[in-house]
Amino acid sequence: MKKTLIASAVAAAALSTSAFAMDPATELAEKLDSMPTIYGNVQIVATYADVKSKTVQGAPERGMSDYGMADNGSTLGFKHSHEVAPGLTAFAKIEFEYSATEKQDANQGGGGGLGETDEAYLGLKGDFGSVWVGTNDTIYETWVEDVTDHYEYFGVVGEAEANFGNKEDRTVEYVTPSMGGFQLGAAYQMNGQGDNQAATKTRDNLIVGAKYSLDALTLALVYGNNEADNTPGAKGAYGFSAAYEMDAFKVGFSYETQEDYWSTASLLGVYTMGANQFALSYAMGEEDGTGRKGEVSTITVQALHNMSDNFYVYTEAQIGESEKISGGDYEASGSQAVLGATYVF
Known part of the structure; x- marks a missing residue:
C-alpha cells in the first residue's frame, strides 16, 4: 500500500512539473514581448542660404549668404502596447529630441543629453476607435498639414503654420474607426484660465474634424477654436486637405485659414521610382487683418x-519671397538648399 501511495505521489509530481513548467525559450520570448520597443533616428544636414532683404522703403537692399551643419530633428523613443482585455489594447509612447551636431553637456551650458519631449502619451484602442491623453500630433496636423508638409527640412510656407489650429500638449484625443470610409476625430487641450489677464473664460482649445477615404482619394476638414492662442483677437482656424495616390504618383493639396490673421494654400506632387523619390510643391500665404497685407510664396523641390x-x-532646395509682413515695408527673397542624411533604427 505504501509503495502504491508513494508511486502515485511521484507520478502526480512529475505530471505537475511537465504540465506547468515553461521551457527557457518560451519564457524568454514572453519576457521580450513585454519589453518596450526602442526606436529612433539620427538626422544631419549641411545647409546653405542666400537671402536678400529690405526693411525700409527706399533703403538699400542687404544680402546675406551662409552655410553650416545642423541637426534636423533627431529623436529617441520608446513605445509599448498589450491587450488588457479581449478586443481592448492599452498603449503608451514617449519620444525625445536631441541634437546630433551640438554637444549636450550640462556643465558647458548644453541640454545635458536628451532635449525637449516631442511626444508622450498613453491610451486605449478597440472596436470603438482610439483614445489617448498626453502630448501628441493632433488630427489638425496629421489630417491637414502633413498632406503637403512632405519635406525632411523645409516647411512649405512656414510663416504661419504654428499660428493655426494645431495645439499638441495637455491634450485628450479621440478618433473613431473607419465607418464606410468616414472617420471623425476630436482633441481637447486642457489649460484652465491660467494667466489669462481677462480671467473671463478658460483657455481650453478644441479641435474637431472629419476625414473620408475612397480608394485613392482622401479628403479631410478640421477646425480648431484657438482659445489657447495668446495673440490678441485670435479666432478659430479651418484646415482642408485633399490627397490622391495612384501607383507611383501622389498629389496633395491643403488650405488653412484663420480669420483676420493668415491664409495659406499648398500644392504638392510626389513621384516614386524604385528607391528614389522626387517631390515638387508650390505654396503661398497671405496676411488678412487690419493693417496687415503681407504675402509669402515658396517653391520647394x-x-x-x-x-x-x-x-x-536627400537634397532639398527652396526659393521664396515675402513682402509687407505685418503691415511693414519689409521685403525679402532668396534661396536655400540642404544635403541631408537620416539613419533610422
Missing part, C-alpha cells in the same frame, strides 16, 4: 534616395 531600409540621403 526634393530628391531622395533610399540606400537601405534604415538609411537614406
Whole structure:
C-alpha cells in the first residue's frame, strides 16, 4: 500500500512539473514581448542660404549668404502596447529630441543629453476607435498639414503654420474607426484660465474634424477654436486637405485659414521610382487683418534616395519671397538648399 501511495505521489509530481513548467525559450520570448520597443533616428544636414532683404522703403537692399551643419530633428523613443482585455489594447509612447551636431553637456551650458519631449502619451484602442491623453500630433496636423508638409527640412510656407489650429500638449484625443470610409476625430487641450489677464473664460482649445477615404482619394476638414492662442483677437482656424495616390504618383493639396490673421494654400506632387523619390510643391500665404497685407510664396523641390531600409540621403532646395509682413515695408527673397542624411533604427 505504501509503495502504491508513494508511486502515485511521484507520478502526480512529475505530471505537475511537465504540465506547468515553461521551457527557457518560451519564457524568454514572453519576457521580450513585454519589453518596450526602442526606436529612433539620427538626422544631419549641411545647409546653405542666400537671402536678400529690405526693411525700409527706399533703403538699400542687404544680402546675406551662409552655410553650416545642423541637426534636423533627431529623436529617441520608446513605445509599448498589450491587450488588457479581449478586443481592448492599452498603449503608451514617449519620444525625445536631441541634437546630433551640438554637444549636450550640462556643465558647458548644453541640454545635458536628451532635449525637449516631442511626444508622450498613453491610451486605449478597440472596436470603438482610439483614445489617448498626453502630448501628441493632433488630427489638425496629421489630417491637414502633413498632406503637403512632405519635406525632411523645409516647411512649405512656414510663416504661419504654428499660428493655426494645431495645439499638441495637455491634450485628450479621440478618433473613431473607419465607418464606410468616414472617420471623425476630436482633441481637447486642457489649460484652465491660467494667466489669462481677462480671467473671463478658460483657455481650453478644441479641435474637431472629419476625414473620408475612397480608394485613392482622401479628403479631410478640421477646425480648431484657438482659445489657447495668446495673440490678441485670435479666432478659430479651418484646415482642408485633399490627397490622391495612384501607383507611383501622389498629389496633395491643403488650405488653412484663420480669420483676420493668415491664409495659406499648398500644392504638392510626389513621384516614386524604385528607391528614389522626387517631390515638387508650390505654396503661398497671405496676411488678412487690419493693417496687415503681407504675402509669402515658396517653391520647394526634393530628391531622395533610399540606400537601405534604415538609411537614406536627400537634397532639398527652396526659393521664396515675402513682402509687407505685418503691415511693414519689409521685403525679402532668396534661396536655400540642404544635403541631408537620416539613419533610422
